[in-house]
Amino acid sequence: MITATDLRLTFGEGTPLENPALRGMSLTVNQGEFVTVIGSNGAGKSTFLNALAGEVLVDSGKILVDNIDVTKLPTHKRTGRVARVFQDPLAGTCEGLSIEENLALAIKRGKLRGLGTAVKKQYLDRFRSSLETLGLGLENRLTDKMGLLSGGQRQAVSLLMASLTPSSILLLDEHTAALDPKTASFVLKLTQNIVVEQKLTALMVTHSMKQALEVGTRTVMLHQGEVVFDIAGKDREGLEVKDLLNLFEQQRGLTIDDDSLLLS
Amino acid sequence: MLSNIAFYGALETGLIYGLVAFGIYLSFRVLDFPDLTVDGSFPLGAAVAAMLIIAGWNPWLATGAAILAGMAAGAVTALLNVKLKILNLLASILTMTALYSINLRIMGRPNVALLMEDTVLTPWYNLGLEYHQVSVLLFTLVIGVSLFLLWRFMKSEIGLAMRATGANARMARAQGIATGGMIVLGVAVSNGLVGLAGALFAQSQGAADVTMGVGVIVIGLASLIGGEAVITPTSVFRALLACVVGAIIYRLAIAFALNADVMGLKAQDLNLITAVLVTLAIVLPGARVSLMNKFKRRKA
Numbered sequence: 001m002i003t004a005t006d007l008r009l010t011f012g013e014g015t016p017l018e019n020p021a022l023r024g025m026s027l028t029v030n031q032g033e034f035v036t037v038i039g040s041n042g043a044g045k046s047t048f049l050n051a052l053a054g055e056v057l058v059d060s061g062k063i064l065v066d067n068i069d070v071t072k073l074p075t076h077k078r079t080g081r082v083a084r085v086f087q088d089p090l091a092g093t094c095e096g097l098s099i100e101e102n103l104a105l106a107i108k109r110g111k112l113r114g115l116g117t118a119v120k121k122q123y124l125d126r127f128r129s130s131l132e133t134l135g136l137g138l139e140n141r142l143t144d145k146m147g148l149l150s151g152g153q154r155q156a157v158s159l160l161m162a163s164l165t166p167s168s169i170l171l172l173d174e175h176t177a178a179l180d181p182k183t184a185s186f187v188l189k190l191t192q193n194i195v196v197e198q199k200l201t202a203l204m205v206t207h208s209m210k211q212a213l214e215v216g217t218r219t220v221m222l223h224q225g226e227v228v229f230d231i232a233g234k235d236r237e238g239l240e241v242k243d244l245l246n247l248f249e250q251q252r253g254l255t256i257d258d259d260s261l262l263l264s
Numbered sequence: 265m266l267s268n269i270a271f272y273g274a275l276e277t278g279l280i281y282g283l284v285a286f287g288i289y290l291s292f293r294v295l296d297f298p299d300l301t302v303d304g305s306f307p308l309g310a311a312v313a314a315m316l317i318i319a320g321w322n323p324w325l326a327t328g329a330a331i332l333a334g335m336a337a338g339a340v341t342a343l344l345n346v347k348l349k350i351l352n353l354l355a356s357i358l359t360m361t362a363l364y365s366i367n368l369r370i371m372g373r374p375n376v377a378l379l380m381e382d383t384v385l386t387p388w389y390n391l392g393l394e395y396h397q398v399s400v401l402l403f404t405l406v407i408g409v410s411l412f413l414l415w416r417f418m419k420s421e422i423g424l425a426m427r428a429t430g431a432n433a434r435m436a437r438a439q440g441i442a443t444g445g446m447i448v449l450g451v452a453v454s455n456g457l458v459g460l461a462g463a464l465f466a467q468s469q470g471a472a473d474v475t476m477g478v479g480v481i482v483i484g485l486a487s488l489i490g491g492e493a494v495i496t497p498t499s500v501f502r503a504l505l506a507c508v509v510g511a512i513i514y515r516l517a518i519a520f521a522l523n524a525d526v527m528g529l530k531a532q533d534l535n536l537i538t539a540v541l542v543t544l545a546i547v548l549p550g551a552r553v554s555l556m557n558k559f560k561r562r563k564a
Contacts, residue, residue, distance in 0.1 A: 053438070079440030092438070094431045097424070104421075105428055110440040113421035161439075 002029045002169050007061035021047040023225035036212040037205045039222035045205045049173050054078045066168050080110025083167035085158050085175040092158030095147030103127045106161035152183030163194050172204040209241045272396040274519035278512035279403035283461035284484040285507035290454040295430040300356040301341045304363025305334040305455040307477040309462025311370040314472035323384045327463045334459020335452040342451035346444040367474050375473040383467035399468045418500045487511035489545040
């Protein structure tokens with residue numbers, strides 16, 4: 001379970017470029033929920049995810065993961081509980097290392113690393129069987145360099161790496177946005193399968209309202225660094241993009257002018 | 265052509281610079297951390313080993329102390345970068361500059377002779393080998409052991425974490441790797457190797473000198489890049505092997521150039537030749553590709 005309470009963060013405080021990215025964000029994600037997060041550019045989606053991951057530290061507020069206060073912890077000390085897939089398909093893996101070496105890095109996420117061989121024989125079967133689930137034939141290419149794979153393949157492996165060891169929450173940062181439509185839907189399907197099969201708790205940022213309603217169990221919309229609405233269960237069933245827009249206008253008395261949010 | 269002694273001499277220095285190339289591979293290639301500390305940690309290793317040997321230490325213990333001193337120097341550079349956020353290149357220049365004074369302090373004078381002292385080489389002279397072959401044999405053993413240990417280290421969990429840190433720091437952090445700690449460890453090990461090289465160099469040359477570090481970085485880089493041109497570093501093992509081969513080729517080439525009277529080169533031209541060689545080694549692989557492309561285009 002993840003609890004974020006009254007998160008506030010301003011970039012460039014006291015300068016002409018002062019930008020309040022989070023203005024009292026609060027959100028509780030329960031065990032087993034798959035939350036999709038939407039919002040226009042500058043709504044604070046990525047900052048919120050970065051704050052949960054530890055890449056940025058908030059000015060004030062509290063972040064609890066499984067009731068443990070991680071507000072002040074740097075990224076690498078949160079990774080025992082927080083797994084992550086980046087938007088850039090090249091960012092989640094190391095192209096100079098082989099597929100098995102990348103997976104070996106992930107299998108030790110949040111654990112102590114020693115001087116024993118990194119790619120252990122007993123891992124290989126597990127690597128092969130998880131790669132098989134991707135259906136990309138990568139199980140026969142364990143020693144190939146990651147850089148030989150396409151963006152979509154690399155993103156699929158990133159997803160696998162994030163789910164190789166248990167975590168309290170899986171953060172997905174627009175992880176299909178940089179892929180072509182066909183690959184994007186493949187990776188999205190894969191995401192849904194992994195989340196359901198492993199009963200993961202996940203938070204997925206997306207730029208598409210359609211995707212936000214189709215995937216997951218709960219949808220949260222951010223605007224100007226705050227949650228404007230939060231729907232789940234019966235309220236969310238059968239909802240369409242135009243209903244979301246209405247909801248947003250009711251809440252804020254505003255209309256959405258971000259075309260990409262409507263069109264995609 | 266080269267005389268026998270000049271050949272073994274080149275081999276001997278080549279093997280020592282193989283250790284330097286290992287260190288530079290770690291900082292420049294693995295961690296993507298351009299580290300000039302080596303110009304200071306090489307004479308530091310020499311100074312520490314020389315002074316301890318003169319003080320009556322066992323030469324191997326003195327060499328071990330030189331490794332630790334080099335590691336400390338590397339750790340200082342890395343901490344300046346990681347903790348104080350000083351640009352990596354600048355941090356290493358600061359440490360290198362400071363080391364010049366420190367080395368003078370350690371030795372108490374600009375150079376120290378080791379001619380009458382027992383060194384790591386002394387016991388080997390009784391084996392019945394020729395004088396100039398002894399150091400080649402011993403240093404081959406040292407570099408072989410270092411290569412094996414480094415190779416195993418790079419394949420270990422910590423080693424893999426270090427490679428990820430240099431290749432993709434954001435991903436490394438997301439996998440729970442303390443990237444700052446990895447940089448400190450890597451740059452320390454790198455300079456420990458260079459300290460070892462300095463200690464061995466002082467013992468084989470019979471002296472430690474405060475200026476012996478000038479240009480070590482360039483020679484190490486020349487060895488690394490030259491080696492990579494000969495042995496494509498597709499794996500860690502090949503990359504390490506390339507360091508040794510590159511260092512030996514480099515030294516042989518220099519010895520050859522200095523011995524060939526027709527070219528009219530003298531010892532004082534060494535750094536100029538090195539700079540030219542490094543430039544060629546950096547430029548040529550790219551030039552080869554663009555030439556090939558031109559050729560292909562003409563054919564098509």
